[in-house]
Amino acid sequence: MKLPFSESYKIKMVEPLRRSTRREREQWIKEAKYNLFNLRSDQVFIDLLTDSGTGAMSDRQWAEIMLGDESYAGSSSYYKLKNAIREITGFPHFLPTHQGRAAENVLFSAMIKEGDLIPGNSHFDTTKGHIEYRRAKAIDCTIDEAFDTTLDHPFKGNINLEKLEKVLKENNREKIPMIIVTVTCNSSGGQPVSMKNLRDVRKLADMYEIPVFFDSARFAENAYFIKIREKGYADKNIREIVLEMFSYADGMTMSSKKDAIVNMGGFIAMRDKELFNRASIFNILFEGFISYGGMSGRDMNALAMGLYEGTEFDYLETRINQVAYLGEKLKEHGVPVQYPFGGHAIFVDAKRFLPQIPQEELIAQTLAVELYLESGVRGVEIGTLLADRDPETRENRYPELELLRLTIPRRVYTRDHMDYVAVALSNVYDRRELIRKGFVIVNEAPILRHFTVELDRA
Numbered sequence: 001m002k003l004p005f006s007e008s009y010k011i012k013m014v015e016p017l018r019r020s021t022r023r024e025r026e027q028w029i030k031e032a033k034y035n036l037f038n039l040r041s042d043q044v045f046i047d048l049l050t051d052s053g054t055g056a057m058s059d060r061q062w063a064e065i066m067l068g069d070e071s072y073a074g075s076s077s078y079y080k081l082k083n084a085i086r087e088i089t090g091f092p093h094f095l096p097t098h099q100g101r102a103a104e105n106v107l108f109s110a111m112i113k114e115g116d117l118i119p120g121n122s123h124f125d126t127t128k129g130h131i132e133y134r135r136a137k138a139i140d141c142t143i144d145e146a147f148d149t150t151l152d153h154p155f156k157g158n159i160n161l162e163k164l165e166k167v168l169k170e171n172n173r174e175k176i177p178m179i180i181v182t183v184t185c186n187s188s189g190g191q192p193v194s195m196k197n198l199r200d201v202r203k204l205a206d207m208y209e210i211p212v213f214f215d216s217a218r219f220a221e222n223a224y225f226i227k228i229r230e231k232g233y234a235d236k237n238i239r240e241i242v243l244e245m246f247s248y249a250d251g252m253t254m255s256s257k258k259d260a261i262v263n264m265g266g267f268i269a270m271r272d273k274e275l276f277n278r279a280s281i282f283n284i285l286f287e288g289f290i291s292y293g294g295m296s297g298r299d300m301n302a303l304a305m306g307l308y309e310g311t312e313f314d315y316l317e318t319r320i321n322q323v324a325y326l327g328e329k330l331k332e333h334g335v336p337v338q339y340p341f342g343g344h345a346i347f348v349d350a351k352r353f354l355p356q357i358p359q360e361e362l363i364a365q366t367l368a369v370e371l372y373l374e375s376g377v378r379g380v381e382i383g384t385l386l387a388d389r390d391p392e393t394r395e396n397r398y399p400e401l402e403l404l405r406l407t408i409p410r411r412v413y414t415r416d417h418m419d420y421v422a423v424a425l426s427n428v429y430d431r432r433e434l435i436r437k438g439f440v441i442v443n444e445a446p447i448l449r450h451f452t453v454e455l456d457r458a
């Protein structure tokens with residue numbers, strides 16, 4: 001018999017989980033104003049809200065924590081991280097930041113001004129938030145195939161080169177400070193970008209002399225998909241693929257809370273010393289001195305180790321297989337999910353799951369609440385709440401896709417947990433026709449509303 005797949009690590013420390021009753025959950029979600037971000041973690045049984053900062057560090061990372069150098073300037077931890085970033089990404093300059101959005105804040109302060117246009121592939125909400133906060137505009141150039149969840153396309157994160165060229169051709173070069181490519185593309189379903197697409201974007205950018213930056217939170221998962229799906233890469237190792245990916249960029253922002261498997265941290269890396277100098281000013285203003293930027297020495301040590309571990313094939317194979325395992329279980333039951341499965345999450349197509357709920361009643365949020373009530377599993381809405389209002393008209397932006405994201409933390413849950421989630425959502429699917437009403441917004445913030453929004457039943 002062929003040996004089955006099994007995880008590439010074993011468990012050394014455990015954390016108890018608390019079960020709850022449906023009655024308790026009904027009360028808690030009401031008190032949370034039907035916003036899953038407002039739930040306390042002990043009101044959640046399996047937490048699939050995010051894979052950001054929720055991973056389990058390894059024994060080697062914890063060992064590095066003990067070796068952290070907490071000197072204010074020039075710590076050995078800083079140099080350890082600098083070496084790891086240079087070795088893995090090829091970028092000679094870097095600035096530490098406390099997380100990914102802080103990296104965006106620093107880099108955009110140095111590069112983006114009012115009225116600018118920033119083309120990219122379905123910019124993540126903090127990225128879009130930082131662009132719009134500067135009264136600039138994010139332009140989505142993702143391929144159309146990404147918006148059909150039933151379509152089997154290996155690289156749904158790709159940029160449509162015609163859409164991109166139209167933006168570059170029709171606008172003054174001075175108005176386009178950068179192109180941002182998100183790898184993997186979170187907002188389109190954790191979908192990868194092919195090496196060919198990265199290369200083609202680079203060529204186009206060179207023609208118009210526009211810098212290219214990668215939003216790199218899940219760069220290693222992207223590299224894994226390139227190895228598995230793209231012709232010519234099967235025999236290359238993950239690190240070689242990562243180096244080639246970054247060779248097509250001028251720089252990167254990083255939320256280290258994802259593929260670098262730490263609970264907090266981020267950075268910016270770049271090729272250009274002059275940009276490094278300009279960005280350093282904002283780093284010192286917003287984050288801290290350039291050799292720690294909001295991170296303690298021990299955290300930089302753990303991050304350096306996480307970058308190496310996160311780019312190991314065996315780890316990535318375990319990770320991506322676990323996500324796909326959940327996807328297969330749901331697919332077997334007929335639950336409509338984004339296909340092919342993403343790197344960090346399964347994205348449930350809420351419009352196809354609950355076609356009777358109008359988009360104004362927040363379809364994906366309705367599904368997220370139902371799943372929580374059914375099982376104590378917390379997913380997250382990637383739909384109308386996240387899409388926010390148009391900054392000019394203040395009208396709701398209704399996205400093409402209403403998704404419930406089941407995000408898998410790294411090295412945290414077991415296959416039994418995945419089975420539990422699959423059965424829970426399948427149960428909701430079986431009674432889907434009984435779900436007749438969604439939600440209305442009672443209170444919302446002017447930007448990034450989904451974190452704090454308050455809802456009531458429609």
Ligand code: PM9
Binds near residue numbers: 099100101265
């Ligand atoms: N992503 C996520 O859950 C955490 C915030 S929303 C619960 O997917 C990309 C592609 C991200 C991302 C965060 C950030 C911001 C930038 N780019 O959360 O600030 O997915 O470290 O990173 C979240 P930080």
